[in-house]
Amino acid sequence: MKRKILLGLAAAIGFQFLTLIGMYLSAQMPLWTGEAIRLEAIPVDPRSLFRGNYARLEYEISHLDIALFPAGKRLREGEVIYVALTADRRGIYRFAGVSLKKPQQGRFLRGRIAGSGFRGAISSYRVRYGIEAYFAPKEKALGLETDLRKGGIAEVMVSKSGRARLKHVSANPAK
Amino acid sequence: MVRIWSGASSNPGEPMRLIRLLKNDLAREAKAWVEEGLISEAQAARICDRYGVDLHQDGSRSLGYRVLVGLGYLFIGLAMITLLGANWDEIPRALRMWGLILLTVSTQVIALRHCLSGKHNAGVGLFLLGNFFYGASIILIAQIYHLGEHMPDGVFWWALGCLPFAVMTKSPWLALQANTLALIWFFIEISLGYYPGLFPLFVLSSVYVLWKGPRSVLLLLAVLVSSGLWLEYSLAVLWREDDQFFLFDFHAEHLVVAVALFILLFATAQRLASLPSSAARDYAAIISVWSLRFALLLLLVLSFSGPWKDLLDADWKHLPSMWGVTALLGGGALWLAEKAGRTSSVAALLVALLLAVSAVLLSRDQTHAVYYQVAANFCLIATGIWLVVRGIHSGISHYFFLGVLSILVTALLRYFDLIGDYVGGAVMFIVFAALLLGAAKYWKYQQSRERLL
Numbered sequence: 001m002k003r004k005i006l007l008g009l010a011a012a013i014g015f016q017f018l019t020l021i022g023m024y025l026s027a028q029m030p031l032w033t034g035e036a037i038r039l040e041a042i043p044v045d046p047r048s049l050f051r052g053n054y055a056r057l058e059y060e061i062s063h064l065d066i067a068l069f070p071a072g073k074r075l076r077e078g079e080v081i082y083v084a085l086t087a088d089r090r091g092i093y094r095f096a097g098v099s100l101k102k103p104q105q106g107r108f109l110r111g112r113i114a115g116s117g118f119r120g121a122i123s124s125y126r127v128r129y130g131i132e133a134y135f136a137p138k139e140k141a142l143g144l145e146t147d148l149r150k151g152g153i154a155e156v157m158v159s160k161s162g163r164a165r166l167k168h169v170s171a172n173p174a175k
Numbered sequence: 176m177v178r179i180w181s182g183a184s185s186n187p188g189e190p191m192r193l194i195r196l197l198k199n200d201l202a203r204e205a206k207a208w209v210e211e212g213l214i215s216e217a218q219a220a221r222i223c224d225r226y227g228v229d230l231h232q233d234g235s236r237s238l239g240y241r242v243l244v245g246l247g248y249l250f251i252g253l254a255m256i257t258l259l260g261a262n263w264d265e266i267p268r269a270l271r272m273w274g275l276i277l278l279t280v281s282t283q284v285i286a287l288r289h290c291l292s293g294k295h296n297a298g299v300g301l302f303l304l305g306n307f308f309y310g311a312s313i314i315l316i317a318q319i320y321h322l323g324e325h326m327p328d329g330v331f332w333w334a335l336g337c338l339p340f341a342v343m344t345k346s347p348w349l350a351l352q353a354n355t356l357a358l359i360w361f362f363i364e365i366s367l368g369y370y371p372g373l374f375p376l377f378v379l380s381s382v383y384v385l386w387k388g389p390r391s392v393l394l395l396l397a398v399l400v401s402s403g404l405w406l407e408y409s410l411a412v413l414w415r416e417d418d419q420f421f422l423f424d425f426h427a428e429h430l431v432v433a434v435a436l437f438i439l440l441f442a443t444a445q446r447l448a449s450l451p452s453s454a455a456r457d458y459a460a461i462i463s464v465w466s467l468r469f470a471l472l473l474l475l476v477l478s479f480s481g482p483w484k485d486l487l488d489a490d491w492k493h494l495p496s497m498w499g500v501t502a503l504l505g506g507g508a509l510w511l512a513e514k515a516g517r518t519s520s521v522a523a524l525l526v527a528l529l530l531a532v533s534a535v536l537l538s539r540d541q542t543h544a545v546y547y548q549v550a551a552n553f554c555l556i557a558t559g560i561w562l563v564v565r566g567i568h569s570g571i572s573h574y575f576f577l578g579v580l581s582i583l584v585t586a587l588l589r590y591f592d593l594i595g596d597y598v599g600g601a602v603m604f605i606v607f608a609a610l611l612l613g614a615a616k617y618w619k620y621q622q623s624r625e626r627l628l
Contacts, residue, residue, distance in 0.1 A: 005343050005344075006287075006290075006291065008339065008342075008343045009287050009290065009339075009340065009343050009344070010287065011339070012283075012336075012339035012340050012343060013280060013283040013284065013287065015336060015339060016279060016280070016283065016305075016309045016336045017276070017279075017280050019313075019332050019335075019336055020276050020279070020309070020312050020313070020316065021276075023313065023316045023317075023332070024272065024316055027316055027317075027319075027320035028320070031320075054318075076368075077367065077368030077369065078367075078368065078369055114367070135318045135319075165320060
């Protein structure tokens, strides 16, 4: 085998290894460096053929009214938005505002406009923050579905750039 | 009696293309001829070489072995991914993740060692398995960290990680793995409204493997499908209305580009058929058969009035870019056809496309749909007759049966869906019958002339 091909194959193995490490670090970073916030969550229970059982979560900030955005500007799918949050007296973080530019201060989440799949007039945008899937074994996922029927509390770690990682989901004691 | 060759040569000195199964038969026959003393082993080897066949069929035996091993690895990979779906909570997440990363890297290193010691096929098989473990690791990381933001990114990194192995080893199996993953990524991205800009990288890599590596019909088909989808979806993004883009967001212009694309494919097949390489001739036969099937399917769809009404009613808002792309594809087709010495047939197809599109654009009246429908039906019947005659004349059974099938399907469809009224339908059937009987008469006349000569 030619030396060049050998080096190329070795580099390809290195590339795969580094990609996996990069993914691990990028996933882990908000958990290491972020600050914890709590959000109210509503569970939905799907199953992915490839990824297994998970509870799909929705939040108060998952659907944002179109009137919150500058008039006449239709946002594109995948467009990045920033949602500012403030804590209520129970320590649950709630929607405080939305902008297309990164806020200079305060707590905020970075989200992306998700596709609605339909053209025409819409009243709200669906937004995803990367904290919508909570993976669990089948029994645990079914248990979560029962526990969270009346709503849950998601513990989320948020980095300074607004990227969020879901840490834990539990039942909402107030409901 | 119809011979069961899948293709025939137009030139006497040029070898006929054989289908894969008949290649094995030829090798077996050639061996028998050697044993009976009819020909020498060297002659048998030369005959087999002419058709790209291995006299001792070592290749086909090792191909069977490789396919079984490849499928075995595929199932090991699927088993791993399915197991991950069970979310083993009992095993600590760090152990799960590092265990899978270690498994990925060690499988790839073992594969590399096999390649180094000259066991190329075993190495490729293990790379295939290692790539599955790599994908499983990506899925596991997404699962452990509850990553649900943008799923296609994971599939993209999986496909990209497989790509260098395909290019370095020039293995069609590894290229097929990367290309299939890239296609999955392509469709997920498109369905979510994103444009997968790096997709051509995967297609070009597959083209490189096709060019430099061993022949693979599956990879050829993957390349053709991927290229067509990429072109059509790129135009869909360019022609989108609003800022948004959706799956299946197609316009009438896409159909014209698709037809031009198939004419280019047809010309490519003609060019490949004129090359001395048996692999090129194999590819040519595959491409021309699929181009022909597309043409018949298109004519079958256009034999109804509905599609013509839609075309006549369409907005046709993107004509300049449509004509631009069509001209580019047509120019390429003519260039290839000229190289292959088949300019007239490709030019005739392009002129037919130009005339049909111009007629629709000038008419734009839905009540004219029936005229176009009748014309399409006659084209379908004429194509069927041409295929039957060509099938018998050249001994290509596929053409013969495809021709008979298209004539019968047209007759059946028109019986259920009468054009105009019963009298109109009856007139059309009579004309069909006259065409068929006329073709048969002409055929008999040609045969008797050939006998006399």
